[in-house]
Amino acid sequence: MKRLYTFFTEDLLFSLSFLIAIISCAFGKFSFNSIDFKVIFCLLGLMLFVKNLEKLGILTYFAEKMIDFSSTTRSLIRNIVILSFLSSMVLTNDVAILTLMPIYLTIIKKFPKMENKILGAVLLIVAANLGSSFFPFGNPQNLFLFSYYSLSTLSFFKWSSVLLFSSVLFLLISFLFIKKSPIPTQHNLVPRINRPKALFLSMIGGFILLGVFAIFPYYFVIPIAIILLTIYDRKTVSEIDYKLLWTFIFFFIAVGNFAQVEVLSSFIKDQFTTSSRSFFSSILVSQVISNVPAAILIAPFTEQSQALFWGVNVGGLGTIIASLANLIGFKLYKEYYPDQSTSFLLQFTAVNVVFLLGFILFFAFIL
Known part of the structure; x- marks a missing residue:
């Protein structure tokens, strides 16, 4: 019973999605057609790929290199935040945070009197959420929306480029609020990269992208990639977050079942009839249940794909539960500085609200 309790309490989103899926079966008839298997298989392939890439130490290599170029606290934070922004485009927001946050926290422990430590950690998380929005595979909600609406590559990048432009603008402005103090020169050991393995x-990774972008059938490309990655390193198969995959499956089942309830279906459809309502409503829903479940829940009830795309990506900002990556970042910071949890949450909320308001104003002129 203790193991069972631990299993369900260590990942509350997984447990919540499982409970909702069970409850939804009382309202509709279960069907395998409700599950988007392309999203599940592509996500599995990408998770295996990212785990192997992470173990190779590529991010750590670039992080240490960028730190060598840092002469002030502002440049140190700016460099790590930019790396978070760029790496999350390819390696997803949660992996970027899991990899870079410990590096950042280890570095700042060397400088006890350094100011803006919490702000740097918060901006690292914000940058990971924003950067991951540029590619379909950068975060789970984009992978889902790209597949669900059968978006063309051109359409997707037109939308994500708007997010990219505004994100870079807001991040550059935020760097101006970081105090510019000199830091002593550090001599860190830069890990060597195994070039044959990297190649x-x-x-x-390129093979997987052929399936993600539907250049070749995903059910042909992804299994081959999974087999090759398993042969390359069998240990990574046991290190994958399978609860995330099951969370998606449970939400697919729940949405499929609830969609059969005419009253509920009509109510949700009424809230997402225009682009502006879809944008603001998806942000609001994301603040309560996080942006990934919000995308899965809303998509079947609206044709406003562009507004939904912008809404759930911007909706990752705001509350600590607006994105799973936020919770990951908070958990890591708390491990290093347990006595600063309250200060972190206060600064995190303040910074995220400012960013969120900035995006709302920006998109108000576009929608």
Whole structure:
């Protein structure tokens, strides 16, 4: 019973999605057609790829290199935040945070009197959420929306480019609020990268993208990539977050079942009839249940794909539960500085609200 309790309490979103899926079966008839298997298989392939890439130490290599170029606290925070922004485009927001946050926190422990430590950590999380919105595979909600609406590559990048432009603008402005103090020169050991392994993983990553972008059938490309990655390193198969995959499956089932309830279906459809209402409503829903479940829940009830895309990506800002990546970042910071949890939450909320308001004003002129 203790193991069962731990299993369900260590990942509350997984447990919540499981409960909702069970409840939804009382309102509709379960069907495998409700599950988007392309999203599940593509996500599995990408998770395996990212785990192998992470273990190779590529992010750590670039992080240490960028730190060598940092002469002030502002440049140190700016460099790590930019790396978070760029790496999350390819390696997803949660992986960027899981990899870079410990590096950042280890570095700042060397400078006890350094100011803006919490602000740097918060901006790292914000940058990961924003950067991951540029590619379909950068975060789970984009992978889902890209597949669900059968978006063309051109349409997707037109939308994500708007997010990219505004994100870079807001991040550059935020750097001006970081105090510019000198830091002593550090001599860190830069890990060596195994080039043959890096080349092999790059080829596998490109192969997976052929399935994600529907250049080749995903049910042909992704299984081959998974087999090759398993042969490359069998240990990574047991290190994958399978609860995330099951969370998606449970939400697919729940949405499929609830969609059969005419009253509920009509109510949700009424809230997402225009682009502006879809944008603001999806942001609001994301603040309560996080942006990934929000995308899965809303998509079947609206044709406003562009507004929904912008809404759930911007909706990752705001509350600590607006994105799973936010919770990951908070958990890591708390491990290093347990006595600063309250200060972190206060600064995190303040900074995220400012960013969110900035995006709302920006998109108000576009929608």
